Amino acid sequence: MVLLEARNVGYKYPRSDDQSISQVSLALNSNSLNVIIGPSGIGKSTLLNLIAGYAMPQAGELLMNGARITQASWQRGIVFQDMALYPWLNVSQNITFGPRMRKLPATQIEQRLTSLLTQTGLLDFKNKYVYELSGGLRQRVALAREFINQPAILMLDESFSALDNHIRKEMHQILLDLWTSSGNCVIVITHDIDEALFLGQKIIVMNGDPGTIKQTVVNPYFKSNFDDMTSNMAYFDFRRALLALIE
Ligand SMILES: Nc1ncnc2c1ncn2[C@@H]1O[C@H](COP(=O)(O)OP(=O)(O)OP(=O)(O)O)[C@@H](O)[C@H]1O
Secondary structure, eight states: OEEEEEEEEEEOOTTOSSOSEEEEEEEEESSEEEEEEOOTTSSHHHHHHHHHTSSOOSEEEEEETTEEOOSOOTTEEEEETTOOOOTTSBHHHHHHHHHHHTTOOHHHHHHHHHHHHHHTTOGGGTTSBGGGSOHHHHHHHHHHHHHTTOOSEEEEESTTTTSOHHHHHHHHHHHHHHHHHHOOEEEEEESOHHHHHHHOSEEEEEETTTBEEEEEEEOTTTTOOGGGGTTOHHHHHHHHHHHHHHO
16 A cells, blocks of 8 residues: 655755755555665755655655645654764663653553564663664664654665674664564665665665656565675676666
């Protein structure tokens, strides 16, 4: 079922002369894992901010469940690369901050917290302050902090790009596990073609001037690791074709 729809969306920043994105159209289902890939400055973050409701498009419309997006909502969360966790709160308090503010029942918050701490491997760290954690562990907290809200749409803006390769792979697996149990619509922005191939059921390629969606590709290699594909020529042809769309 289509959850999010963009119809010919265009956006220009208030103090900019140039259009940042133009004629962006897409339809994303609930329970789907989507990746947006494209060169730097093409408008990927701009599109996420519009979906989140932080800004409104000047052209076209963005709809969630058929209703126009007019404001920010916990139903559409973003995990940023810099995370912005609260340093004065411990891991559990950071994760439960949103539902506590929304006054969800304490037992429900506790249940969700326990299962997220388990899924993200953070049980042993639940009472630690975030400044005591490594970058990889902090990203786990950032993911859990959004998943606990059970948003219909969860967006990751280059969330893993600062992590080293090994930790990044761990995060990919954790994200897959969280998404599988949540069944929400996840949108991942990345520059990294191999991250896109591993995480994207659907890979959405942005390019052009102003930025727009050049192509949407169903990815036959979803959950396939580059390292496991070294003898698969079809994989490399597919990867090369995707790279050509981005360059
Ligand atoms: N606050 C702003 N004011 C004016 N122009 C902006 C602003 N933020 C972004 N832009 C411009 O809008 C365009 C799209 O930027 P955006 O950050 O969305 O691209 P991106 O694809 O996410 O880039 P990156 O991959 O480098 O993060 C760029 O030309 C950028 O310079």
